[in-house]
Amino acid sequence: MSLPPPARVGDPLESVDTPALVIDLEVLDRNIAAMQDIADARGVALRPHAKSHKSADIARRQMACGAVGICCQKISEAELMATGGVDDILVTNQIVGARKIGRLSRLARHVRLGVCVDDTDNLAEIAAAARHSGAELDIYVEVEVGMGRCGVAPEKAGALCRAAAAEEGVRFAGLQAYNGRAQHIRDHRERGAAIARAGEAVRVVLADLEQAGLGGVRVTGAGTGSFEFEAGSGLWHELQAGSYIFMDADYARNLGPEGTPETTFGHSLFVLAGVLSTAPSGRVVVDAGLKALAVDSGLPLVAGPEGAAYLGASDEHGVVDPGGAALRPGDHVRLIPGHCDPTVNLHDWIVGARDGFVTDIWPVTARGAVF
Missing domain, CATH: 3.20.20.10 (Alanine racemase)
Incomplete structure (x- = not known):
């Protein structure tokens, strides 16, 4: 059975269902x-x-x-x-x-x-x-x-x-x-x-x-x-x-000739995660874990909110330190996966966005194509 995409063309990014694979086009x-x-x-x-x-x-x-x-x-x-x-x-x-x-x-x-x-x-x-x-x-x-x-x-x-x-x-x-x-x-x-x-x-x-x-x-x-x-x-x-x-x-950890991180290419791929719960410790739980992103090359970076950090993953959950952001259930956290190739293979759909709105929905054509 093919599952429907997590968004429709024209939707604001805030309404995209999570966890979703989102590309800044x-x-x-x-x-x-x-x-x-x-x-x-x-x-x-x-x-x-x-x-x-x-x-x-x-x-x-x-x-x-x-x-x-x-x-x-x-x-x-x-x-x-x-x-x-x-x-x-x-x-x-x-x-x-x-x-x-x-x-x-x-x-x-x-x-x-x-x-x-x-x-x-x-x-x-x-x-x-x-x-x-x-x-x-x-x-x-x-x-x-x-x-x-x-x-x-x-x-x-x-x-x-x-x-x-x-x-x-x-x-x-x-x-x-x-x-x-x-x-x-x-x-x-x-x-x-x-x-x-x-x-x-x-x-x-x-x-x-x-x-x-x-x-x-x-x-x-x-x-x-x-x-x-x-x-x-x-x-x-x-x-x-x-x-x-x-x-x-x-790849963002690779250094250029001056000993500083390479900047020729920008981050375009994100896993958009939704906040499920807030914990008494101040940490929040998101809906993107091991079944939404690959961690073989390290945990994802948090692209937003600024200052937040992804601390750990289980099958369907990720634990995030919000870094002072007032996150509530239903809010979104943007994650930069540690390894893009296997992360893409975990998703059926790619959501393409420009200026905060969904402009394209693409199937992950070769998802699971391992034969």
Whole structure:
């Protein structure tokens, strides 16, 4: 059963039902334009990661601003984005198993589709499925550049690239080189050093491929915490940043070159919580807990009222120190989630607002798309 949205277009924000996922559209659009301007100025392409927003509406907004396509993390996410009108998708993950690979090859008949591989058997299975379905898939060989997750060792990546180039039914499109661990290194210089090490790994692979006659290989990767380093490296051709559109509380802790918090992008995503109860201690209880926001990267910040602090979460409740504000049941508290990606996945609807009024209601297109 589909639940109705928490608001209607034209409603004042004060009347939005809670807890609700609310986006400040002015800040969202400013963030989208700022990252596109940075990519354009550096001469690199922007392929934002849709795992952050899971919204076909936002993906189309990014592409209208100049993004070449989007990234997805699961085949189900890609399928839903394609249904929502997105026609250029890179799945930045390994797709394994006959059922999922079949879906991948069928989807490739309708959109330009890429996928990452780090295994020769998986590559062969994907190529066979693509030939069977009459589709052609872009293959990106994922290189381990410091993430400690998927990816083939740099010294072994060349062989897999050559195998991909030789397979019928697929196109060898380039390298996936993403260091997610570097995204949340607070110190600017240390973040840059981590990406420099990733760049050395990429150079190893590119040199091997040049020797084998595979020059001009496309390199894609980067994230919100590190994009400036990849963009300025001369190695990466495409940026996959995602969270920049929202800027959660964790990314707000990253420092710029002057040792002060990064301010290139503003906070656009909020969980609007309602006050349920006031306690004798002076604290208040709100209706946004673990089922309304993710706390894996820390508790949310309180954007309003000023001076308030979110102290703890249980399933359906959050405890807030009002910081001197006279909050009463029914009042609203605006929360900046610690981690935007899993927070979005907890909601069915996105409420878009400008100047205190609801202007857009968007479904979270790929909510729960984990297959």
